[in-house]
Amino acid sequence: MTRSSSIASQPHAAYTAETNPYEAMMKRFDVAAAKLELDPGLYKILRTPVREVTVSIPVALDNGHLEVFTGYRVLHNIARGPGKGGIRYAPTVTIEEVKALAAWMTWKCAVANIPFGGAKGGVICDPSRLSLGELERITRRYTAEIMDMLGPEKDVPAPDMNTNEQTMAWIMDTYSMHVRHTVTAVVTGKPVALCGSRGRREATGRGIMLIAREAAKKRKMKLKGARVVVQGFGNVGSIGAELMEAHGAKIVGVSDIRCGLFNKAGINMKKLLQYGAKHKFIEGFPGAGKVSNSELLELPCDILVPAATENQITSENAGQIKAKIIVEGANGPTTAEADAILNAKGVLVVPDILANAGGVTVSYFEWVQDRMGWFWKESEVNERLEDILVASFYDVDEMARSHKVNMRIGAYMLGMSRVAQNTKTRGIYA
Numbered sequence: 001m002t003r004s005s006s007i008a009s010q011p012h013a014a015y016t017a018e019t020n021p022y023e024a025m026m027k028r029f030d031v032a033a034a035k036l037e038l039d040p041g042l043y044k045i046l047r048t049p050v051r052e053v054t055v056s057i058p059v060a061l062d063n064g065h066l067e068v069f070t071g072y073r074v075l076h077n078i079a080r081g082p083g084k085g086g087i088r089y090a091p092t093v094t095i096e097e098v099k100a101l102a103a104w105m106t107w108k109c110a111v112a113n114i115p116f117g118g119a120k121g122g123v124i125c126d127p128s129r130l131s132l133g134e135l136e137r138i139t140r141r142y143t144a145e146i147m148d149m150l151g152p153e154k155d156v157p158a159p160d161m162n163t164n165e166q167t168m169a170w171i172m173d174t175y176s177m178h179v180r181h182t183v184t185a186v187v188t189g190k191p192v193a194l195c196g197s198r199g200r201r202e203a204t205g206r207g208i209m210l211i212a213r214e215a216a217k218k219r220k221m222k223l224k225g226a227r228v229v230v231q232g233f234g235n236v237g238s239i240g241a242e243l244m245e246a247h248g249a250k251i252v253g254v255s256d257i258r259c260g261l262f263n264k265a266g267i268n269m270k271k272l273l274q275y276g277a278k279h280k281f282i283e284g285f286p287g288a289g290k291v292s293n294s295e296l297l298e299l300p301c302d303i304l305v306p307a308a309t310e311n312q313i314t315s316e317n318a319g320q321i322k323a324k325i326i327v328e329g330a331n332g333p334t335t336a337e338a339d340a341i342l343n344a345k346g347v348l349v350v351p352d353i354l355a356n357a358g359g360v361t362v363s364y365f366e367w368v369q370d371r372m373g374w375f376w377k378e379s380e381v382n383e384r385l386e387d388i389l390v391a392s393f394y395d396v397d398e399m400a401r402s403h404k405v406n407m408r409i410g411a412y413m414l415g416m417s418r419v420a421q422n423t424k425t426r427g428i429y430a
């Protein structure tokens with residue numbers, strides 16, 4: 001097999017200074033550290049990952065050939081508890097990205113005030129070109145390779161881009177086979193029947209709806225009647241859109257990986273979800289007109305939810321964005337350069353580490369339920385999720401207002417100050 005035909009890696013466009021995710025994280029980190037007047041020693045500790053691991057994942061493909069994939073797991077910080085964070089499968093995965101995502105998990109868990117540190121994993125692969133069996137073998141070998149890092153008290157993975165409940169079930173099983181007993185709390189986002197939590201699948205989307213509701217209040221608007229555009233129709237975007245519509249919002253634009261749809265009068269989410277389930281993509285849906293991905297982001301609307309991937313709102317298109325509120329469903333969808341432009345325009349940006357914290361919050365509930373062996377009703381999960389997210393929204397708002405910074409820097413300051421406080425109180429082991 002030649003190098004160019006390999007499915008284990010794809011050429012990845014080099015990042016620019018604006019789009020490198022780790023740099024994007026550090027730019028905000030530096031601003032927040034200065035505002036907090038963070039001790040220089042703590043600055044070094046907080047920015048540095050505890051551990052970065054790269055593993056080779058040899059796998060037998062269905063065609064009989066052997067392939068070697070590359071996987072990463074980065075444990076960023078454990079001052080507040082075990083590492084926590086998803087695993088993504090994509091051809092575009094890089095160590096820079098996984099490092100940034102791991103740090104974002106640290107700040108996210110601290111903003112939500114749940115007892116976890118931050119971690120993230122990724123495998124460079126293209127799931128659309130892999131069979132279920134190949135994905136299972138990749139997952140099991142990757143798990144075996146990072147096995148020593150994992151555990152309910154050490155580092156607890158979860159789904160992220162292109163991974164799901166099935167992936168988590170394989171990880172749980174592989175880990176359990178190695179330790180010779182079933183350990184359900186080693187991953188979250190499992191199927192409900194396999195000790196997953198009710199409401200976990202919907203949690204990130206539900207969080208988007210709750211945060212959009214609070215952000216609208218802050219802007220003296222209402223979610224009811226608001227015109228919403230959602231970029232990305234995966235787990236976060238589709239469920240977020242459906243729940244916002246259920247709370248009275250009008251979803252005027254949506255997109256998936258192939259195309260964007262627009263209808264000024266609103267797109268019926270139930271029908272679109274049915275169409276998407278049947279056709280795999282939303283292209284061709286009769287209830288809306290077609291727009292490009294870049295047009296979608298610039299559509300006239302009240303609330304824009306980028307729920308696809310990193311670097312979607314940049315210095316190139318931020319000036320054309322018409323939304324009054326941006327609720328970040330994806331991690332890192334807005335660059336630091338775009339932040340400055342949106343700030344100057346008066347757009348309220350609710351940052352990823354607050355806006356999409358619903359997922360990890362219910363992951364925390366799943367971990368608690370697994371350790372208790374006692375499972376909650378969906379209404380209890382949703383009620384506790386709402387309590388945590390609404391409290392986090394106002395904690396961030398308070399931090400931002402008292403330091404005269406935007407919500408992004410306010411969220412970093414809140415998360416970083418909580419981690420710094422724990423680090424200081426624990427002291428440095430020597």
Ligand code: GLU
Nearest residue numbers: 085086158160359360363
């Ligand atoms: N991958 C999700 C995130 O970025 C969820 C992480 C988790 O539940 O641990 O927040």
